[in-house]
Amino acid sequence: MTEVIILLKDTSKIFFLSLLAIIFIRIIYINGYRFYYIGRIPRIPRKNHGYHIVAVLGSGGHSAEMLSLLRDIDPSRYIHRTYIASSGDKFAIEKASQLEEIIQIKLRPSEPKTDANKWDPVTGTWDVKIVPRARKIHQSLFTTPFSSMWCIFESIRALHMIAKNSKAAPNEFPDVIVANGPATAAIVIFAANFIRFLGFAPAWKMKVIYVESWARVKSLSLSGKLLLKLKLCDRFLVQWETLAQNTNKNGAKKVEWCGFLVE
Structure with missing residues (x-):
């Protein structure tokens, strides 16, 4: 025994x-x-069918900033554009539709905007995915971990469905994830890294680009600090030189300063 x-x-x-x-x-x-690849443009293997980009829309001003960030995106290159928004955030969904109108009008100035989930040979397609909020306004801190865990689960499921329905590369995870928002954006980024960690997505898929809000002048947001500490982003961009200097101390290049990215 x-x-x-x-x-x-x-x-x-x-x-x-x-x-x-x-x-x-x-x-x-x-x-x-x-x-x-830190400090470089994320390497994505060349393919003939274009790329799939995911933009995580935060609440309020974060969605407005994302609209400004992606205003010059080339729809003939990023042929599938997916927007992730929190449940109940009608403002973010409205901004996604406005952004698509701005993007598509460049290549089809005399034609109406293509609706979500519709394919156009010139501008490709776009769609919106909804995930639960990681934390609702005035939600108790005691219940926040539970809602965050549910948000993680639903974010993983959303990324799986995004891969399954991809028009750029069916059954492949998206190429790039762009985020600038608070809690939900951080959860989606965590979910993407978790999928890559388990080996369900190759290392060159779901490259994460995080853009700190224009409102952060001297210090990073809580989400930004967490993402930077855990090294969950392939590129971390800030919009103020002062913020870059305060973050990149002792010669360490943790973030990139690219000037103002929003108008």
Whole structure:
């Protein structure tokens, strides 16, 4: 009996150490790829069918900033554009529709905007995915972890459905995720990294570009600090030189300053 217990303990140790080794190697692989391309435009293998971009729309001014950020996107290059919004955020959904009108009018100035989920040979297609809010206004901090976990689950499911319905590359995860918002954006980014960590998506898929809000002049937002600390973004852009200097201390280039990206 004693020998069986010792054997079980040894087996448990081997299993635990093996699991840690697998996790460690996986982290090294993902972060090694990310560190190599830090400061560079995320490398996406060339393909003939165009790219799939996902934009996470935050509440209020964050959605307005995203509209300004993506106003010059080329719809003939990013042929499938998906917008993720929080449940009940009608303003964000409205901004997604406005953005599509701005994008499409460049290539089809005399024709009406193509509706969501409709395919156009010139401007491709676009759609909107809804995920639960990570935290509602005035929600108790006690229940926030539960709503956040549900948001993570639904974000993973949303990314799976986005891959399944992709017109750029069917059954492949999107190429780029752009975010600038608070809680829900951070959750979606976490979900994308979790999928990549498990190996369901290759390292060059779902490259994360996070743009800190124009309102953050001297310090990062809470979401920005968390994402930067966990190294979950392939590129982290700020819009104020002062903020870049305050963040990139001791010669470390943690964020990129690209000037004002919104109008």
